[in-house]
Amino acid sequence: MNAIDQKISDLGLVLPEPSAPVANYVPYVISGKMVFVSGQISKIGDNAIGGRLGEDLTVEQGQAAARLSALNILAQIKAACNGDFGRVKRIVKLGGFVQALPTATQADIPKVINGCSDIMVAVFGDAGRHARFAVSAPSLPLDVAVEIDAIVEIE
Amino acid sequence: MNAIDQKISDLGLVLPEPSAPVANYVPYVISGKMVFVSGQISKIGDNAIGGRLGEDLTVEQGQAAARLSALNILAQIKAACNGDFGRVKRIVKLGGFVQALPTATQADIPKVINGCSDIMVAVFGDAGRHARFAVSAPSLPLDVAVEIDAIVEIE
């Protein structure tokens, strides 16, 4: 167990099995030193967090959803590194989508995505500090509140 | 005609002329080994597929729209490779947007984008397997149902 696995354990986080491809796309692609992780939704097994800002999703629920996305992203990164988190050089970029109505309180969108950003920094420290966008969408796949993709530099 | 052109022909697909820039952006940029293809909409010539999930777009119509986007992406990739599809090493990432209302059946969003994903794998085989996100937007440019961008590794 390397330092990152230990950190994940210390934080009380449990990584899911990385999801398998469900269609003609795959959970990640490695190109050169970059890992492109597919959009990871706020669902782990039967635990899905749905809802929509401005309707039936609180900021706290949204952040919990973003944490599920974060765990799914971490599981995919680990798989991309053949299990060795020590190869992660930098979380480069997150692209965050939250389900929201036009009437959502707009300060809530970045707060929700912080649920994922905070885990990246808690786990990887300065190497977890990333660029990102945080936007909204009227609907996301499979009744989830959050979908987040990632670009990661590995060595 | 190389193997990929043959495959495209065998699949009965006809690539459009790659669209020209219409403003101060361009259909693709090559940076190092990566081609960044601009968002390609579900419109080829006068054949545009519009509509919105949850309103007036069926999954089948959406998939047909995603196939138009796929053909436009393929045309741009070919142009970026100076006509030689043999230089394509990997379809790295697709970013898929579908017009949808908040009331859309959410399982339909990934199904729609599969219309593009499936063509990439039909044409390029394993090299066509890509990371992606599939989300929705309330409106897309020029009355189209689908917009998809791409990152492609070439050699």
Add this chain to the structure above:
Amino acid sequence: MNAIDQKISDLGLVLPEPSAPVANYVPYVISGKMVFVSGQISKIGDNAIGGRLGEDLTVEQGQAAARLSALNILAQIKAACNGDFGRVKRIVKLGGFVQALPTATQADIPKVINGCSDIMVAVFGDAGRHARFAVSAPSLPLDVAVEIDAIVEIE
């Protein structure tokens, strides 16, 4: 003052102080030769442009919003280059989100994002020609009309 700074000055543009990180994400990450700039919103200091296409945002107001995003992107690029715009090799990609209702006139979405695209080409010439997507979102953070992220190649 190099040629790009001179150009920015000649265009009458004034770059803001690059915004500092407000959470566990950062305004940009450099990975190899690529700078990934976080989504930059249409707000500089107290000057924020909000509104929504199809509701209370005109195309002209949207373009002004996209110009604020452009200035914020330029400020982050300059910071990433330690103040030397001469290191910019290519504006590779913009990802543009405009707040819009499903009822927005859809030709307006690309017109709005042109407000940012045009500045990139005015400032960098051919090196400013970029790939992009231009889509919409029901809501964007902090009551802004536009959010745009960027990928830039530097040397």
